[in-house]
Amino acid sequence: MEKFLENLQKAEKTINTCDHIVYVTFPLIKDKNLLLKVFTETKKGIGYCINAILQYEYLYKRIKLFKNPKINLRTFQExxxxxxxxxxxxxxxxxxxFNLAENHKKSSMEFMRNEKIIILSENLETKSISIEKIKEFLxxxxxxxxxxxxxxxR
Structure with missing residues (x-):
């Protein structure tokens, strides 16, 4: 099977799982780790979609791919x-x-306050992710x- 089709299937599975967790599971459990997992998996699902598009376009020689994911993201956007x-x-x-996910990966600590995840960076700068923001990303x-x-x- 073509690589771009595999990525589309992975994206669909990941996004459907995140949707279920946000709208069914999270309202019952209200766990910070669940919200963080949905956040990272949503990023992963969008990444799969972007990879599928890039591989499809590369297959038809419309773009060039690089080893650097940031250059590939710029190619996708442009x-x-x-x-x-x-x-x-x-x-x-x-x-x-993607920037929030990068900040989360580099963060030293995160905690939950009023149904928001607060990410604390090394220099004590805070970023917050609310359930509404996660739903927007979803x-x-x-x-x-x-x-x-x-x-x-098609």
Whole structure:
């Protein structure tokens, strides 16, 4: 099976699981770790969609791929997003999500306060992620998955 199809399937499975956890499981359990897992998995799902698009475009020789993921993300945003009807706002949200995930990975500590995850960086700078923000990222992931499936599988 083609690599881009595998990535689309992984993205769909990941995003559907995150959707279930956010709307069914989290309201019952209200666990910080569950919210963090949904956040990281949503980022992973969007990453799978982006990889599927990049591999599909590379297969048809429309773009070049690089070993550096940041260059590939820039290639996606500059060359591929227009073809897949991904708006500037969606690109900004993707960048925001990836930056927050990077901050979380580098953070020394995180805790939950009033249904928000507070990420504390090394220099004691705080970033917060609310359930509403995670739902916004999840809606973004669903939109990108739908747009990529419509273009690739047509």
């Amino acid at each position: 060359k591929c997003s227009i073809r897949y009807n991904i708006t500037k706002q969606e690109n900004n949200l993707i960048t925001n999500l 809606i973004l992931a669903k939109n990108i998955l739908e747009k990529s499936k419509n273009k690739i599988l």
